[in-house]
Each structure stands twice: as structure tokens, then as C-alpha cells.
Amino acid sequence: MAEPAADPIADRPPASAPDTAFRRFLRNLHVLLALPLLVLIAGAGLSLLAMRQSEHQLHREEERRFSARAEEIHAQLADRLRVYEQVARSAASLAMTFPDLHWAQWNRFVEALDMPRRYPGIISIAYARAVTAERAGDLVASMRAAGLSAFRIWPESAGAERVVNVFTAPVNEANARAVGFDMMSEATRRAAIERARDSGEPAATRAVTLKIDEAAGAKPAFILYQATYRGDPLPPSLEARRASFTGVVLTPVRIGPLVDGLVDESQLDTGIEIYDVPQADAEFPLYRSRSPVGIASDISLMRELVVGGRVWTVRYDSFPDGLFSVRDWVPGALLTGGIALSIALALALRMGLATHARAVELADGMTASLRLQEAERRQLFTQAPLGIALVGTDGLVMDCNPAFAAAAGLPRPELIGTDARLRFGDQASVVALEAALQGESGKLDSDQPLLLGGRRSHFSLHFQPVTADGALKFVLAFAEDIGEKRRAEQHIQYLAHFDALTGLPNRVLLYDRIAQALREGRRDDTKVAVLFIDLDRFKVINDSLGHSFGDEVLRSVARRLQAGLRDCDTVGRLGGDEFLIVLRRVTEPKDAACVAEKIVAHLASPFAVGGQNFVVTPSIGISLYPDDADDPEGLIRCADIAMYNAKEQGRNGFRFVTREMGAKSRERMDLEGSLRRAIREGQLFLVYQPQVDTLTGRIVGLEALVRWRHPEEGMILPGRFLPVAEETGLVLAMGDWVLSEACAQIRHWRTRFGLSIPVAVNVSGAQFRDGQLPVKVARALDANGLEGPELEIEVTESTLIDDVEAAAETLAALKRRGVLIALDDFGTGYSSLSYLHRLPIDKLKIDRSFIHDLSTGASDASVPRAIVGLGRSLGLSVIAEGVETQEQLQLLRDLTCESYQGFLFSRPVPAEEVERLLETVTAVEPSPAG
Numbered sequence: 001m002a003e004p005a006a007d008p009i010a011d012r013p014p015a016s017a018p019d020t021a022f023r024r025f026l027r028n029l030h031v032l033l034a035l036p037l038l039v040l041i042a043g044a045g046l047s048l049l050a051m052r053q054s055e056h057q058l059h060r061e062e063e064r065r066f067s068a069r070a071e072e073i074h075a076q077l078a079d080r081l082r083v084y085e086q087v088a089r090s091a092a093s094l095a096m097t098f099p100d101l102h103w104a105q106w107n108r109f110v111e112a113l114d115m116p117r118r119y120p121g122i123i124s125i126a127y128a129r130a131v132t133a134e135r136a137g138d139l140v141a142s143m144r145a146a147g148l149s150a151f152r153i154w155p156e157s158a159g160a161e162r163v164v165n166v167f168t169a170p171v172n173e174a175n176a177r178a179v180g181f182d183m184m185s186e187a188t189r190r191a192a193i194e195r196a197r198d199s200g201e202p203a204a205t206r207a208v209t210l211k212i213d214e215a216a217g218a219k220p221a222f223i224l225y226q227a228t229y230r231g232d233p234l235p236p237s238l239e240a241r242r243a244s245f246t247g248v249v250l251t252p253v254r255i256g257p258l259v260d261g262l263v264d265e266s267q268l269d270t271g272i273e274i275y276d277v278p279q280a281d282a283e284f285p286l287y288r289s290r291s292p293v294g295i296a297s298d299i300s301l302m303r304e305l306v307v308g309g310r311v312w313t314v315r316y317d318s319f320p321d322g323l324f325s326v327r328d329w330v331p332g333a334l335l336t337g338g339i340a341l342s343i344a345l346a347l348a349l350r351m352g353l354a355t356h357a358r359a360v361e362l363a364d365g366m367t368a369s370l371r372l373q374e375a376e377r378r379q380l381f382t383q384a385p386l387g388i389a390l391v392g393t394d395g396l397v398m399d400c401n402p403a404f405a406a407a408a409g410l411p412r413p414e415l416i417g418t419d420a421r422l423r424f425g426d427q428a429s430v431v432a433l434e435a436a437l438q439g440e441s442g443k444l445d446s447d448q449p450l451l452l453g454g455r456r457s458h459f460s461l462h463f464q465p466v467t468a469d470g471a472l473k474f475v476l477a478f479a480e481d482i483g484e485k486r487r488a489e490q491h492i493q494y495l496a497h498f499d500a501l502t503g504l505p506n507r508v509l510l511y512d513r514i515a516q517a518l519r520e521g522r523r524d525d526t527k528v529a530v531l532f533i534d535l536d537r538f539k540v541i542n543d544s545l546g547h548s549f550g551d552e553v554l555r556s557v558a559r560r561l562q563a564g565l566r567d568c569d570t571v572g573r574l575g576g577d578e579f580l581i582v583l584r585r586v587t588e589p590k591d592a593a594c595v596a597e598k599i600v601a602h603l604a605s606p607f608a609v610g611g612q613n614f615v616v617t618p619s620i621g622i623s624l625y626p627d628d629a630d631d632p633e634g635l636i637r638c639a640d641i642a643m644y645n646a647k648e649q650g651r652n653g654f655r656f657v658t659r660e661m662g663a664k665s666r667e668r669m670d671l672e673g674s675l676r677r678a679i680r681e682g683q684l685f686l687v688y689q690p691q692v693d694t695l696t697g698r699i700v701g702l703e704a705l706v707r708w709r710h711p712e713e714g715m716i717l718p719g720r721f722l723p724v725a726e727e728t729g730l731v732l733a734m735g736d737w738v739l740s741e742a743c744a745q746i747r748h749w750r751t752r753f754g755l756s757i758p759v760a761v762n763v764s765g766a767q768f769r770d771g772q773l774p775v776k777v778a779r780a781l782d783a784n785g786l787e788g789p790e791l792e793i794e795v796t797e798s799t800l801i802d803d804v805e806a807a808a809e810t811l812a813a814l815k816r817r818g819v820l821i822a823l824d825d826f827g828t829g830y831s832s833l834s835y836l837h838r839l840p841i842d843k844l845k846i847d848r849s850f851i852h853d854l855s856t857g858a859s860d861a862s863v864p865r866a867i868v869g870l871g872r873s874l875g876l877s878v879i880a881e882g883v884e885t886q887e888q889l890q891l892l893r894d895l896t897c898e899s900y901q902g903f904l905f906s907r908p909v910p911a912e913e914v915e916r917l918l919e920t921v922t923a924v925e926p927s928p929a930g
């Protein structure tokens, strides 16, 4: 048994609904944006970190570099101050070595030091002698003696111990001002001098304004004192130092120049502040180097310095010089580079992801498309109206769709796994399937019903082997139940050849049967008879009793016609109430006559339809092969002519076609052609018959009557050409011409003679039924500027009773346009009285047969009297036709019939004659006119 799993269209779980595009978009957005964004953020973070790290490192390096420089400056500053102390010591040594030193020597000593260049900041080097108040005068005297005549000690209100500036070098005006100053008079100086005296070490004052600067303004300075002693350069004890104290070397130092010289151009980014207190928070520094405006120091270093026994605090600040070094760019470069790299990485990642996502999307799309295809394939398989089965190489059914199961009339599970050859029960199908299993495709569309799964029907079978790599995989069997189609085809075939109403062969099949019979007749030298049957007055039945009633009658007639015919004969319906019988193997005409008689007899017994009994009589025309024609058309035409003849001969009978009939028929055809030409070439004209008042003899109307002036035959009356015109439909064109001609004539007469009487025009049944009559009438009136009542339309009673409802509508339309309506041939109809009150009629015309009968005595005057009475009671005017004698006129007067027309007064005359009549005849006694 074949594995259903091997089936290429095996059942599968339904494909999951494919992701919507929106969901895919969101997923892609997630992948495409989130990861690269993450990378970008991480990269930027790392870059920031690296920048910070780099900045930190740079800062540390800067700190290192700065502190090295600051230490270097600091060492230089300390060195310089030590040197300055040393200078003070040297000067002190000089003063101690030469207690009587002259000021000039002192000057030389100081000048030799080259202070401005070697010891910037030192203003001067001076020597002050210690002297008691009592010995001050001696000092003054000795100084004056030494050449300083203006020497004096100041301020005078000094203490007991004085230290008086005696030498100051270099000598200049400013330094000269300090000479004689008792430094003990000033507290700051005194404190420093006492420290210098007591310690033997250099002692510095706190920041002071030098005497020489007092005028110029504050310039921070300090004074370094070095004590001098008598004897021992440094007495060992305090008492000894105080006792042997002789004075001090004083070195005023301006701090600005002292420090400025230490810092070269390359170190301008280093700020220096010096405070002469331990804490660096003193308000006013001794010194503050120029620092860049608006730039805050980012690194500071504090160092202490001992100067002349005082502790200075030096603060070093690093100021960025505003110029970028390559190294300064590093953090920025790191950040920029890092971010750029992150962006590049994110972009690369995004591209990579996009490619990946695209690939995934493509793969998704392909999967979805495959699923869709698969679903579609399965859909196609399961929903195909065509039955499809897969038959394995072993002949077993692998799978089949519901349509196949339905065609086989078995549930699908029952079919799967069974031997397909047993399912295709008939030999032809099995052979075709076997061939397909051998690799040959085959199609089977048998005329005979086939057997599939036990069901017999017309199947269209198709076996298609499916191979792969040259090997047969399975056979696709397509089965379509075409039983319905066949039946429909047969039905169409039937409809094409049979009459739907009666089930009899139709015109097409009849022709075929006649042709068949003719072939047989030629071969066997036998006759073929064609009987053309038309039911008499069937139209009346149909119209008065309804079409369904008429249909039932036709079916009954068909049944009766079939009865009593041989199997080889054919009864068919041509249409309407026309039937045809084809008799084969007829030896003599009387065989056909026999059948015709039988038909007349069969139809003679009354029909009971819809609870009514009535008789239908046939008129039968017979033609024979080979006597009358030798083809179907000829035979049918001859039989038709004969049928007309039968009708003319009084109906309910049969006639064989004769040569004369043929000639007459041909004549009618000739007439048709001539009439066509006559309408085209204007051979028709109108004559007018006056209608006269019975009492006054006044012309009260005119009736237009058509005439044909035939070029060869002369005048032809309507009685000869009207039937042909009606049969052929030519009557419509002819009627149009009559209407417009009559209206044109009315207009002419109205203009010329002031004609006020109506002119009547006859319309035939075909014109009436055409539906266009009211429009055409209106058009003719409008074209001639007529209002309506100038025209009277004459319609026959038989025309109206064909379809009273439609007739009422047409008449109403005509009445709306204002024309008069006259009912012609009144009294000859079937139900004259019953419909009259429903129709908008103005005038009744008593048929001339009743008038003729009056004078011959064939009938009494009861009909004309009744019509006159009817007219009066309905308010209609009544006119008698065909009045030929005075007697008839008198009778009409007696009947109070108001008007008449007839040869008595005038035959129908041409228009010119009418004009003469209109001019001469007024209200006079009628006199015969022609």
C-alpha cells in the first residue's frame, strides 16, 4: 500500500498566518536600531571615559611638571635669599673688622657687589650704629666730622637705645634720605633689630614700606638685619651679644625684583604669591606675580621659606597658558576619535544587521511565499471543481480531492489506499489508467457512461503520468463528471430541433426530415407529401381567451395531429398556429388527401380546454414531391399557397397546390415589388368621397381613399394591393404617405376654401398595432399646422378587437391630440357592443353590406336601426356607407341616420373634383355625381 506521507500534496498543518508587514517592520526596527544605538552609546561612554582618563593623566603629569618647576623656583628663591643673607653677613663682617669704617669705604664695598645685576631687589646696603641716647651727640659729631655736615638723628623723640643709619650705599638722593634714621623708633624695625642682635643671625622684618618708598607709594619690601659685635664676631651668649652689640647691617629688599628675576619667560604660566606669615590666607601677599586675567589656577603648591628668621609661605599656581600642546589635544582627540569610531561601528553594525535583517526578511518572505504557494496548491487541490486523484505506481490511490470523491460517489477515506483500477470499473478507463502507469498520458471522453467508484455517468477522464529523473512517481488522474453538461447539451440540441411548446420537431428539424424524405424518395422513386396546416381563426381564440389558453389548444392540436400517423411520418410546428406534416413513401396523391381528411376529422371533435368546449378547424395545403417541387423550401412554399387557397375557399378543408395557385402566388410577389416601387416613385394618390348630411344634403365630411396609378395596368383599387401591403408590412410606409398627403391637402383646402369639415383617413390593423400611430399622426398634423379635429381616423372593428386594451390606449393618445375617431365596417365584428363604451369613439360607420341588403330586401333595417339607436344612446354620430339609391337614403332618413356616403351623392373623386364640389354644392338636395 502506498504511503500517504509520500504524497507530494499530503495533508499538512495549515500554514501559520504570515507576519504582518507592520510586525516585521517593528521587529526590524528593534534589531536595526536598538543594537547599533547600544553600540553607539557604549562607544561614546568609553570614549568619554578614555577622555577623562587621559585628562586625569595629563593633569597628573601637569602636576608633576608644575611641582618640579615650582620646586625649582622655590629652591632658586631660597638660594637667593640665602645669598642675600650672606651679603648681609659679609657686610657685617666688614663693619666688624673695621669699626671705624669711613662711609666712602662702605660705598666702594657696596658698589663692588654690583647689586642691580647680581642681587636684584636689594635696594641698598646700609650700616646702622647702636648708640645710647647719652652718646647720640658723639655719634652726630663723629659723622659730621667724617664729612656728613648735615647729619642728624631722627626722629628726635627716640628711646634710650638707638640704632641709627649711618652709611647707605649706593649713595643717591633717595638713600641719603634714610641716613640718620633711628630704626629703633619704629616698632617693626626695632623688633627685627632686637632679634638680629640677640641671635647673631640675619633677621628680617615683616613686609614694610621703605622710607625711600614712602613718597612713591607702597612697594612691598622687607629689611634684613645682621648684627655686628665688638670683639667676637658672634658672642656666645645673649648677654654677651647684647653687651657687645655695635649695630646692624641692614639690607632693604624689594620683593618684586627679587622674585621677578627668578621666573623666566617660559615660566609665566606659573603664578607666585608670597606671604610673610605661615598661613597662606593672609589678606595681602608680599608678592604676587602677574597672572593671566580670568584664568583660574588648576594646580597649586604651598611651600614655606625661612627668611631672616621669619617664615614665609610661598604659593605656586599653575595657569594654563592658553596654547594647546599636542598633548592637550589627546583627550579631545580620544573623545572625538572614540565617538567617530563608535558611530562607524554602529553604522557598520547597522548595515550588517540590516543585511542580516534583509536576509531574514527575504527568507521570511520566501518562506511565507512558499507557505502561500503550498496553501494555494492545497486550496486548489481541495477546492478544484475538477476531480483529482494521485495514483501510485502500484495502482493504489494515494490521495484525492473532494471533487474526485464526489464524482466517484464515495467518501474520500474509502478511496485512499484502494486499487484505482477497481475504482475505474469499465474496461476503457482501466486500459487508459494502465497505460498511464506505463508512462503514457491518456484522455477518455466516452460517449458511453463510464463507471467510477460505482457511479455511472459521463466522465471526462485524463491520466497524466508524473515523472522525476526519468522515473514514474505517480499518475495524476483528473475526473470531471460531465453528465450534467451532456444533458444540457442534449437539451440545447433538443431545443434547437424541437418546439418547446408542443415537443414537436421545429422548422429546422422539419427541413431536415423533408430533406431526408426527399433523399429516400429519389432513391426509392416514391413521393413525399408536405401538408401545411393553419388553424382557422386561432388568433381570435388566442387574443380573446388568453395566451396560456391558446398554448393549451396548440398542445391539444399537436397531440391529435400525431395520432393516427405512421412512425415514418413527421408532424412539426412551424410557429404560431402553423403545423407541417411530412409523409414519406407516398405512392399517390390520394394517400396525402386521406391523411388530410383524417386531420380534419380528428380536429372536428370539440376541444375541452379550461372548462370550455370549442371547435378548431384547420385549413390544409398539400404539396407533393416530385410533382410540385423537389426541395424542402419549394414544397413548403407550395403547401403554404395551397393552404391559403383552402382558406379562401371557406376554410376547414384541404387543397392540393395547383399551377394556377402558384401563378397567383407569383403574381402576389410581383405585386409586392411593384407596390414598393409605387410608394417610392409616387404612383399612389388620394381620392376623396364626400360624406353628406341625410337631411340637408350638405357635405359634412370627406373620406380619403388610396389609389394606385400603375404605369402599365392603370388604376388599381386598394382591394387588390392592400392585402399584399398588409402581408408584407408595406402598409406602414403606404399609411405614412397617406397621412401626410391627406394633412397637406386639408391645409390647402382650409387656406383656399376655409374648409371646416373633417377629412377621414383609413388606417390598417398593422398601422394601428405598430404603436407609432399617435406620433405619426401628431407629426403630420404639426407639419401642416393643424389642430386635430380636422382629421378623422377610421379604424375597422376587426382591428380593435385584436387587442382591445392596446387599442384603447392608442385611441386615447389620438384623442388627446384632438383627432376624431370613426369605427369603420361597424356591425361586422364579433362583439360589437361589448367593447364600444370602453373606446373613445366619435362616429360609427354602418357597413355598406347592411345598406346593400336594405335595398335588395335580403335583410330588414333592424341592424342599421340598432346601430343608429346605439349611436344615439352613446352620443356618437352615425354614418351609413355605400348608399347608392334614393330609396336607401330615404330609409336612412327614416331611421334618423344623420349622414351617409355613397355613389348616390358622389364616387370617390380626385382633389380637384372635390374643390369643384366644394365651390358648387352647398345645402342642396343630393344629386348623383358620377
Ligand SMILES: Nc1nc2c(ncn2[C@@H]2O[C@@H]3COP(=O)(O)O[C@H]4[C@@H](O)[C@H](n5cnc6c(=O)[nH]c(N)nc65)O[C@@H]4COP(=O)(O)O[C@H]3[C@H]2O)c(=O)[nH]1
Pocket: 689, 704, 705, 706, 717, 718, 719, 722, 735, 738, 761, 762, 763, 764, 794, 824, 825, 848, 881, 882, 883, 884, 901, 902, 903, 904, 907, 908
Ligand atoms: N359598392 C359601393 N361601394 C362604395 C360606394 N360608396 C363608396 N364605396 C366604396 O366603399 C369603400 C369605402 O371605404 P372603406 O369602407 O373604408 O373600405 C376601404 C378601406 O377599408 C380600404 N382603403 C381605402 N383607402 C385606404 C387607405 O388609404 N388606407 C387604408 N388602410 N385602407 C384604405 O380599402 C377599402 C376599399 O376602398 P375602395 O375600393 O376605395 O372602396 C371604398 C369606396 O369606393 C357605393 O355606393 N357602393
